[in-house]
Amino acid sequence: MSVIAVGPAAAIAGAGYRRWATYRQAAIAGVFVNTVFGVIKLSILLGIADSAGGTVAGYDAASLSTYAWVSQGLIAVVMIFIWTELSDRVRTGDIAVDLARPVDLQLSWLAADIGRAAWAMLSRAVVPIVFGAIFFGFHWPTDPTAIVLLPVSILLAVCVSFACRFMVNLTAFWLTEVRGLVLLYVLVSGVLGGHLVPVQLFPDWLQAAAYVTPFPAMIQFPINLVTGQATGLRAVAEVAAQVAWAAGLLLLGRLVLSRATRKLVVQGG
Amino acid sequence: MQAYHALVRSRVAAQASYRASFGIELGTQVLLVLIEFVEVYVVFHQVDSLGGFDFAEVAVMYGLSAVGFGMADMVVGHVDRLPFYVRTGTFDAFLLRPLSALGQLVTSDFSLRRLGRIGSGVVVLVIALAAADIDWTPARALLVLVTPVAGGIIFGAVFVATCTIGFHVVEGMEFANALTYGGNYLSSFPFTIFGTFIRRFFTFVVPAAFVAYLPTLALLGRSDPAGLPTWLSWSALPVSLLAAAAAWWIWRLGLRHYVGAGS
Amino acid sequence: MIIEVTDLRREFVVRRRAGRLRRTRDVVAAVDGVTFGIAPGECVGYIGANGAGKSTTIKMLTGILVPTSGTVRVCGLEPVRERTTLARRIGVVFGQRSQLWWDLPLRDSFRLLGAIHRLPVSMWQPRLDECVQLLEMEPFLDTPVRQLSLGQRMRGEVTAALLHSPELLVLDEPTIGLDLLSKERLRAFLVRERAERGTTVLLTTHDLPDIERLCDRILVVDHGRVAFDGDLPGLVARVGAERVLVVDLAEPGPPLTDVPGTTLRAVEADGLRQHLAFRKEDTTAAAVVAAVSARVELRDLAVHEPAIEDVVRRLYLE
Numbered sequence: 001m002s003v004i005a006v007g008p009a010a011a012i013a014g015a016g017y018r019r020w021a022t023y024r025q026a027a028i029a030g031v032f033v034n035t036v037f038g039v040i041k042l043s044i045l046l047g048i049a050d051s052a053g054g055t056v057a058g059y060d061a062a063s064l065s066t067y068a069w070v071s072q073g074l075i076a077v078v079m080i081f082i083w084t085e086l087s088d089r090v091r092t093g094d095i096a097v098d099l100a101r102p103v104d105l106q107l108s109w110l111a112a113d114i115g116r117a118a119w120a121m122l123s124r125a126v127v128p129i130v131f132g133a134i135f136f137g138f139h140w141p142t143d144p145t146a147i148v149l150l151p152v153s154i155l156l157a158v159c160v161s162f163a164c165r166f167m168v169n170l171t172a173f174w175l176t177e178v179r180g181l182v183l184l185y186v187l188v189s190g191v192l193g194g195h196l197v198p199v200q201l202f203p204d205w206l207q208a209a210a211y212v213t214p215f216p217a218m219i220q221f222p223i224n225l226v227t228g229q230a231t232g233l234r235a236v237a238e239v240a241a242q243v244a245w246a247a248g249l250l251l252l253g254r255l256v257l258s259r260a261t262r263k264l265v266v267q268g269g
Numbered sequence: 270m271q272a273y274h275a276l277v278r279s280r281v282a283a284q285a286s287y288r289a290s291f292g293i294e295l296g297t298q299v300l301l302v303l304i305e306f307v308e309v310y311v312v313f314h315q316v317d318s319l320g321g322f323d324f325a326e327v328a329v330m331y332g333l334s335a336v337g338f339g340m341a342d343m344v345v346g347h348v349d350r351l352p353f354y355v356r357t358g359t360f361d362a363f364l365l366r367p368l369s370a371l372g373q374l375v376t377s378d379f380s381l382r383r384l385g386r387i388g389s390g391v392v393v394l395v396i397a398l399a400a401a402d403i404d405w406t407p408a409r410a411l412l413v414l415v416t417p418v419a420g421g422i423i424f425g426a427v428f429v430a431t432c433t434i435g436f437h438v439v440e441g442m443e444f445a446n447a448l449t450y451g452g453n454y455l456s457s458f459p460f461t462i463f464g465t466f467i468r469r470f471f472t473f474v475v476p477a478a479f480v481a482y483l484p485t486l487a488l489l490g491r492s493d494p495a496g497l498p499t500w501l502s503w504s505a506l507p508v509s510l511l512a513a514a515a516a517w518w519i520w521r522l523g524l525r526h527y528v529g530a531g532s
Numbered sequence: 533m534i535i536e537v538t539d540l541r542r543e544f545v546v547r548r549r550a551g552r553l554r555r556t557r558d559v560v561a562a563v564d565g566v567t568f569g570i571a572p573g574e575c576v577g578y579i580g581a582n583g584a585g586k587s588t589t590i591k592m593l594t595g596i597l598v599p600t601s602g603t604v605r606v607c608g609l610e611p612v613r614e615r616t617t618l619a620r621r622i623g624v625v626f627g628q629r630s631q632l633w634w635d636l637p638l639r640d641s642f643r644l645l646g647a648i649h650r651l652p653v654s655m656w657q658p659r660l661d662e663c664v665q666l667l668e669m670e671p672f673l674d675t676p677v678r679q680l681s682l683g684q685r686m687r688g689e690v691t692a693a694l695l696h697s698p699e700l701l702v703l704d705e706p707t708i709g710l711d712l713l714s715k716e717r718l719r720a721f722l723v724r725e726r727a728e729r730g731t732t733v734l735l736t737t738h739d740l741p742d743i744e745r746l747c748d749r750i751l752v753v754d755h756g757r758v759a760f761d762g763d764l765p766g767l768v769a770r771v772g773a774e775r776v777l778v779v780d781l782a783e784p785g786p787p788l789t790d791v792p793g794t795t796l797r798a799v800e801a802d803g804l805r806q807h808l809a810f811r812k813e814d815t816t817a818a819a820v821v822a823a824v825s826a827r828v829e830l831r832d833l834a835v836h837e838p839a840i841e842d843v844v845r846r847l848y849l850e
């Protein structure tokens with residue numbers, strides 16, 4: 001286990017930022033798609049609220065709008081899409097190059113991912129949120145604890161998401177075709193994480209199932225800070241849960257990685 | 270025609286040969302439909318009606334949309350590979366053969382695994398149709414069979430029309446997702462929940478309303494609260510053919526641009 | 533005339549960054565007024581440096597690109613407008629792009645093409661068998677195309693292009709990247725094809741030996757215009773192209789300035805390696821080698837052919 005110096009980490013994060021910043025057209029297209037999906041999602045939720053008499057599970061129209069736009073903005077940041085960069089490198093064998101580098105594999109990929117997330121924050125999250133705030137109403141967070149914890153929460157959400165994606169991608173060492181598994185992961189993590197519908201709206205048994213997984217920590221918890229569903233002590237508790245998930249999953253990821261590299265060395269991948 | 274048949278057959282054979290991974294992909298597609306249905310389920314856990322429609326009725330819409338989209342995805346979904354084919358020169362190879370370029374693009378793949386999506390969509394649809402309060406007539410029974418086909422043609426047309434963006438703007442293919450996957454998403458729900466602009470756009474520009482919502486109105490014998498005439502609810506098939514014609518025309522425009530502007 | 537090209541022009545708009553924010557539009561003429569005709573049965577080499585406009589012309593001939601101005605007729609047809617009709621009558625081979633199905637066995641590609649060209653099996657099977665035999669493709673007919681070596685793939689591409697017995701065969705850099713044996717085999721096959729069927733051949737290449745072996749006529753294109761239209765001896769005579777014999781001596785020797793018919797171009801490593809340039813009409817490589825061996829002991833030698841770029845450059849230096 002090597003100690004990661006700030007210098008290389010920042011450099012890698014910066015490179016991750018720049019790489020994604022070059023795909024300008026793709027970013028514009030992505031914002032457009034996000035916005036369309038945001039409108040559809042919100043319409044469904046408002047339809048529910050309408051039938052329920054105005055509020056549902058503690059959400060009113062403004063906070064539903066907030067949920068819809070923040071969740072749409074967040075999915076690019078937290079990467080709730082198919083992500084197979086690591087598994088692609090495993091499949092082609094290029095992973096050997098990464099393992100030979102004098103930087104910690106997991107942490108360097110994490111740094112790069114944070115760089116990517118930072119760019120996504122600017123390019124894909126800001127516009128849908130502004131759009132939603134102007135046309136659909138928005139609930140700006142007022143609780144001081146929530147406001148302070150929000151950036152921390154988003155960073156942790158990225159870490160949790162990365163840790164999960166990291167492990168899912170590593171299955172490429174054992175499975176020949178990871179695409180199906182990755183797609184399944186995206187779907188399940190999205191649904192249970194509260195990407196389609198807020199977790200608070202789930203039936204009790206499904207909520208329980210969701211909280212057993214790290215997925216709400218990726219999506220729902222940061223959103224809760226904005227919508228006001230989590231304030232004060234609850235906000236602290238949820239962020240603490242994120243810390244626990246992030247640390248635990250990253251450690252687990254290192255374990256999986258060490259088994260994977262052992263397999264690579266012993267069997268030749 | 271026989272040539273296209275041969276092309277598709279070779280793709281199917283290639284896919285079916287990868288037994289294990291095909292099985293996994295098929296299974297994933299089945300789960301896909303069911304997992305996304307969770308959203309509908311959650312909605313009706315909270316309330317009894319959405320936009321004036323109950324669980325079974327919305328489930329009918331969801332089912333119709335899933336089957337229609339699944340069929341389009343299976344036959345035509347891969348046309349978004351167009352930018353890749355252009356970049357690698359494969360598209361030029363299409364132009365050198367005595368076949369239509371669009372025909373070759375469409376038959377360049379055949380996603381057999383989408384059968385999973387279609388299958389589970391059918392299951393949801395059948396159950397929903399049984400549970401919903403429908404006054405069955407021969408006309409309505411026919412409509413149930415025709416609608417997914419029309420839905421497939423409509424989504425197919427959207428796939429083709431949007432892939433032509435790849436002729437003009439390589440990085441812009443994601444725009445297409447807003448109309449294809451966005452269209453699939455919203456066509457699974459009653460249009461009464463959407464704002465005027467969205468409703469009009471996805472009825473008259475991209476006819477997603479004809480995939481599930483309007484046909485469901487016809488099945489239920491209800492009229493559109495937004496005021497669209499009843500006969501329109503029965504017009505999914507002719508509308509789909511119009512959409513196909515429009516998509517064909519857009520493709521011709523894109524192809525002419527490609528050949529004229531060069532690469 | 534099987535190919536008729538009159539005043540053909542093709543312009544491209546190139547967007548470049550000028551400074552940090554602005555972008556300029558430049559109009560570049562890749563093909564700038566090309567006129568020629570090719571009669572049935574001819575074999576014409578179309579040569580020029582990179583960027584001279586060869587591939588663009590080929591694209592306009594085969595219907596992939598529309599001319600900005602001028603006319604082009606292939607087999608009497610307008611390539612872009614009558615694309616599918618033309619595709620039945622010509623065969624095209626791109627050296628750097630494949631027309632075969634990447635993940636299928638080679639055999640299946642041929643079968644698919646037979647179906648696409650609506651040929652009855654009785655027509656294309658004998659044709660295929662003949663090509664397979666001549667090009668020795670039997671060992672890898674069942675290998676997926678993506679696993680074939682370049683030489684194997686090119687044999688497959690040429691066969692694919694000839695399966696429907698086209699009147700015209702267009703090849704864009706078919707020998708690029710191939711080893712000597714593969715090149716020679718391909719050339720021999722094309723020579724035989726022409727002799728037996730009278731197929732017209734248009735070939736773009738960087739390789740002068742391709743031209744020597746196959747073509748009766750050469751079109752040299754430079755900066756989008758035809759710079760020369762004639763035969764190879766004519767071109768060499770006009771340009772005075774030189775071959776270079778590079779000799780490695782057994783031990784360092786004095787500069788070989790007096791070998792008849794040659795000019796000493798360079799001396800390396802104290803005379804251990806020397807470059808002797810000579811012209812085809814003055815002497816042969818064999819004669820030069822003999823003359824050099826008579827003077828010193830040779831350890832090794834190599835013959836460098838004149839590069840297309842040199843030939844073309846010389847064409848403009850006069």
